[in-house]
Amino acid sequence: xxxxxxPEDQVxxxxxxxxxxxxxxxxxxxxxxxxxxxxxxxGLQFLLKYITGDNLVKGSYGFEAEFNKSQTSFHLKKPSALxxxxxxxxxxxxxxTGGYQKVTFGTGTKLQVIP
Amino acid sequence: xAGVTQTPKFQVLKTGQSMxxxxxxxxxxxxxxxxxxxxxxxxxxxxxxxxxxxxxKGEVPNGYNVSRLNKREFSLRLESAAPxxxxxxFCASSEGGAYYNEQFFGPGxxxxxx
Numbered sequence: 448x449x450x451x452x453x454p455e456d457q458v459x460x461x462x463x464x465x466x467x468x469x470x471x472x473x474x475x476x477x478x479x480x481x482x483x484x485x486x487x488x489x490g491l492q493f494l495l496k497y498i499t500g501d502n503l504v505k506g507s508y509g510f511e512a513e514f515n516k517s518q519t520s521f522h523l524k525k526p527s528a529l530x531x532x533x534x535x536x537x538x539x540x541x542x543x544t545g546g547y548q549k550v551t552f553g554t555g556t557k558l559q560v561i562p
Numbered sequence: 563x564a565g566v567t568q569t570p571k572f573q574v575l576k577t578g579q580s581m582x583x584x585x586x587x588x589x590x591x592x593x594x595x596x597x598x599x600x601x602x603x604x605x606x607x608x609x610x611x612x613x614x615x616x617x618x619k620g621e622v623p624n625g626y627n628v629s630r631l632n633k634r635e636f637s638l639r640l641e642s643a644a645p646x647x648x649x650x651x652f653c654a655s656s657e658g659g660a661y662y663n664e665q666f667f668g669p670g671x672x673x674x675x676x
Binding site for chain 2: 479481483488489490491492493496498537541542543549550552553554555
């Protein structure tokens with residue numbers, strides 16, 4: 448069974464500082480990994496994904512994520528946080544060897560960027 | 563493009579009532595999904611449809627039924643609503659065919675069952 452963990456319910460960071468939102472995963476094979484963002488009263492929006500190749504993935508709005516196979520992690524990062532980045536962030540994993548079209552989502556991390 | 567649309571946006575039901583949540587996408591995607599979002603639990607898959615004409619159960623299908631009406635539309639029905647079904651429901655779609663395709667989500671339906 449596949450699973451994903453977001454160990455922090457909330458992350459607070461000052462505007463202009465770098466931010467990291469953590470994600471670890473567990474799959475039986477090699478993973479596809481995703482980050483989504485949810486603004487209040489909205490649906491999830493896709494930020495970036497890891498398929499294969501370069502471990503550093505760049506996505507929308509200046510976000511990037513680093514895939515670390517040995518640590519089974521896929522942390523979301525941004526060099527300089529904006530107040531407008533405040534939202535709920537979800538990590539998701541899909542096992543590429545499975546035949547079941549299912550994505551497992553983490554429980555979400557609320558990012559608060561303080562002016 | 564409207565993307566993924568859902569109706570209604572809000573609904574209040576009494577226990578035992580039935581209702582259908584509607585979802586449509588205009589991106590010509592093959593796969594569609596229904597999720598529920600509850601505090602502290604992330605998103606849980608209720609049902610999905612890999613392609614037109616097929617539907618399969620997800621993680622939490624009990625108390626729900628779905629219909630893939632055509633390639634664009636995927637509806638979720640609650641036959642006899644229960645308070646445990648109070649949640650925010652999201653419909654999503656993806657191109658399908660490859661497991662690395664990202665999903666596109668609708669704005670959600672906030673359902674309260676009294």
